[in-house]
Amino acid sequence: MAKPVETDDKGDSFDLDKFRKLLQLMEKFGVTEVALQNEEESWKIRRGPRQVAYAPAAYPAEFAPVPATAVPAAPSVTAPAAAQPAAAAAAPAGITINAPAIGTFYASPSPDDPPFVTVGAVVKPDTLVCIIEAMKVFNQIQAEKSGRIVEILVENGDAVGFGQPLFRLEPA
């Protein structure tokens, strides 16, 4: 079915998968920079904060189809499959507020507004902490717990899976 050209693409796709796995690990352990040499090639990767454009009617920019060559630009789509248990594991002792549904995480009601909560904020069960957008519906998420936010575990615009920790709390 495929022509040699596609073939070569498939060729790269081997690396592409290794690359995804590597990015998963980086996400898992919050690694921001990696330079490594394996039997096949040497890689250098850096992850930094990303700008997010709101586009409720369409998909946020970085969820556009990912051509193999552009993958380095798209760590956010790498599988939470592996990332989540790790996140859970990695999450230091303490309570977390977890995503009640799969969707896109937004920290503030609109790009111009300040975030619902920031590190240090004290939340009560009914405090709004974020929005999770699923199927074009913006669901306002309540803390469901009380405490002080000591860490925000995801970035604005991240896709989050069910049960993924979003905020880490300590008793206020």
Added chain:
Amino acid sequence: MAKPVETDDKGDSFDLDKFRKLLQLMEKFGVTEVALQNEEESWKIRRGPRQVAYAPAAYPAEFAPVPATAVPAAPSVTAPAAAQPAAAAAAPAGITINAPAIGTFYASPSPDDPPFVTVGAVVKPDTLVCIIEAMKVFNQIQAEKSGRIVEILVENGDAVGFGQPLFRLEPA
């Protein structure tokens, strides 16, 4: 290729294999009697000493082809594969004289002669302890070690594999 009849034989061959395994276990641990119930049927098996006819020119009687149905009569052909490591394991502390070759074990020079050695006998490295017949050749086996024979681990006429313990010794 096969007709339903053969098919049924194959049918039995399943049990036959379980049976072989069971016999291997029995040999391993020197079990002489077993009665057990498994999900498929219930088995009763007893193993006893066997009479051996010398037949250097031909195969000893119990090495005749073993029809599946006759297997219970032929525990001696079940696999030393499993039996040996166990024998080794089961063999209590102490030196053993092991078979230097694969073949048939004979305890005496001829049916009418007394065995080369019996339990209690003191052997020196050059003491003849048995004959191992391989390819119609009767090899006289020396002890290669010194000590008192405390146990004879195989029976006259048994087939023995390479390295299989034959006699257990204790320092004389």
Added chain:
Amino acid sequence: MFQRILIANRGEIALRIIRACRELGIETVAVYSEADRGAHYLDLADEAWCIGPPQALESYLQIKRIISAAEIGNVQAVHPGYGFLAENAHFAEVCRSCNIEFIGPPVEAMQALGDKVSAREIARKAGVPCVPGSDGLVSDVEEAVRIADQIGYPVLIKATAGGGGKGMRVAGNEISLRAGLAAASAEAEKAFKNAGVYLEKYIERPRHVEVQIIADNYGNVVHLWERDCSMQRRHQKLIEESPAPKLPADVRRRICECAVSLVKTANYTNAGTCEFIVDKDFNFYFIEVNARIQVEHPVTELVTGIDLIKQQIRIAAGEPLPFTQADIPHTGCAIELRVNAEDPDNGFRGSPGTITKLRLPGGPGVRFDSHVYEGYTISPYYDSMIGKLIVYKPTRQEAIECMRRCLHEFVIEGIKTTLPLARRMFTHADFVDFNVDTTFVERTF
């Protein structure tokens, strides 16, 4: 062709679809419940999203969550596998309304064939025999006797509101019909507050024969020959094979033709299966259409050499069938055994747990489709099938010998499985000679 597909399923069929996609150069997005987190097959997908807790109702059956994953994963299509949402017309509708192709038939065809009455109607239009009956309630005994004389005894008296065998009677002759009718009606009244009963011809000890069909979006419909699935227990198939043993050539031809004309009449597309029962005189009657890929699809893949999952995807992507009926061979014999984590000695109770030792059969003509491995834990939340052992050989006799050989090699420790039952089935003379029907397994083992 699609660039990314979401797989709305789990276990062996999710892995099967991932494999097909990867060979087609299509990226995959897997979804999983918390119970399946960490399974190896999820690592083989390009992306995997947790969509909910272990209970299927909260995860694999949650349309909204699966669609969210599809949007986040930015896929162009969803493959539903079998079970879960595979035959849920509403799910297909939602997918398509989100511009995500549902890899399956049109919603209308799913609905039309999903309803027993309209499915019978379609079959009649297509000239496909259904189990003859009273086509509606029988008002009085004389009418019932007249109908019974037409369709022939024995007949089955069924409560229209019936279920669980209540208000059901078999009548072998007019006397027992007259007696049974009143009794059944009364029983139905008592049980369902609805005395309505109808008649249907009673098929004794039928065989289950099904025909695999595949149709593109341009009106091309072909069959991929039949499978016999008579070896079942409580309506759960245990062994499936092709060709159907001892099925006369002309019956085989007619049953396959019937399947094609039926799905054509229903404007059905993509892969599907027409199920029939076949009586001892080889009369066959249409039962239902399974509007999805089936567990036993590998049997057909082996005898035809056609990859059904890839075909499903190509058809959904708008490609025409690459072959005509004449191009579809049927060579050799394929037999599939379902291996379930069940305890045959305790009423086939499910036996979840961790596989502590696994030695798989292999060698020529052996395929084992499974997502499990040594150390894998079978969760109690989903069905008990842990794999499908399929053998492919030139003749049925050789296939059976190969299957026995595989069952001899197969070691699974840590959980109870149906392997001991399988060993008994594949050595039973009536299975080898194929003197079986859908009641054989329950009667015999």
Added chain:
Amino acid sequence: MFQRILIANRGEIALRIIRACRELGIETVAVYSEADRGAHYLDLADEAWCIGPPQALESYLQIKRIISAAEIGNVQAVHPGYGFLAENAHFAEVCRSCNIEFIGPPVEAMQALGDKVSAREIARKAGVPCVPGSDGLVSDVEEAVRIADQIGYPVLIKATAGGGGKGMRVAGNEISLRAGLAAASAEAEKAFKNAGVYLEKYIERPRHVEVQIIADNYGNVVHLWERDCSMQRRHQKLIEESPAPKLPADVRRRICECAVSLVKTANYTNAGTCEFIVDKDFNFYFIEVNARIQVEHPVTELVTGIDLIKQQIRIAAGEPLPFTQADIPHTGCAIELRVNAEDPDNGFRGSPGTITKLRLPGGPGVRFDSHVYEGYTISPYYDSMIGKLIVYKPTRQEAIECMRRCLHEFVIEGIKTTLPLARRMFTHADFVDFNVDTTFVERTF
């Protein structure tokens, strides 16, 4: 047919033969060295005997001990597999003198084909082209030049006592021939105290193409088509496939016919392989006959649907071939990858050890012939091959895509393997387009 067969081999081929025997209803007697004690495949034999210490010379190569096991096990035949004693004519002779059938060719054919000179003689009689050369020593330079003119440049100057490339020269023209002849002769004299040299046409960058043949004891000989094995490293085959890519139809036909006429001329029976080298203009030259089953036999089994091990046994038991040349199809494309416990990053040094994690590829068209499993320990005493991954698909492109998919799924931990090299090979454009020859792997990876 035989009731019991002894398998004079180990590892995957021993398991392969056990599987074939079990399907044929033949009991098996395995032999093993102390290094292989406890391997799972030994449990699958009906009987297993330890025949010696780990070193092959003291166990798998000990004819006397293997015959003892055969007598104790009371077998009617011995299958030698490949390697070890498989091509040892003396072993075949001893077996038959003990009234134990050796599953392989007649001793005379083994001897005749085992000797390079008589093998060339047989080939010439059969009208099979050999690499042209001086058929013996060249006495003086002028004769050498004359011969070179006949066979055409470039020519290879070889020391008759040669080995390890010593006293070997390639000459592209008359000048370098005159120069090289003296140098080679002197070098040979110095190295082997034998100045004798001969000429042979030098084949640049040849492909390795071999033909599987099978012959019964009644003069029936057929070929089972060809395999290309050009992907090799240090004369070790890494990838084998059928059909041979880009081989013109008429060349393919002629090479297969040559193989048949050659083995007919040698009065050869049972399974065997004729190896040829093919130059860039598709001239082919006979190299040697492998008088045994080969590692890569599954490739041929998949494209022809014929079980070669079962055929070997049936022929040895005196059955005639059940098919004629016309009955032997060739459908689809099969590719085999040898997976070795070697470290590609350290000169392919063997990497014995225990497999701590194993995730096998599977699904449609995938066969993995191997005796290993999670927890298996690869011993340092024998060759490093731990399994053969074979894919079978309608086209070569699909087979390559399937192999890549398998290599993506394949996980082996605890030892180093050649999988990383395999991933590079199956994504290399020159392999995909098949612009390769026997030097490709060493030139490229």
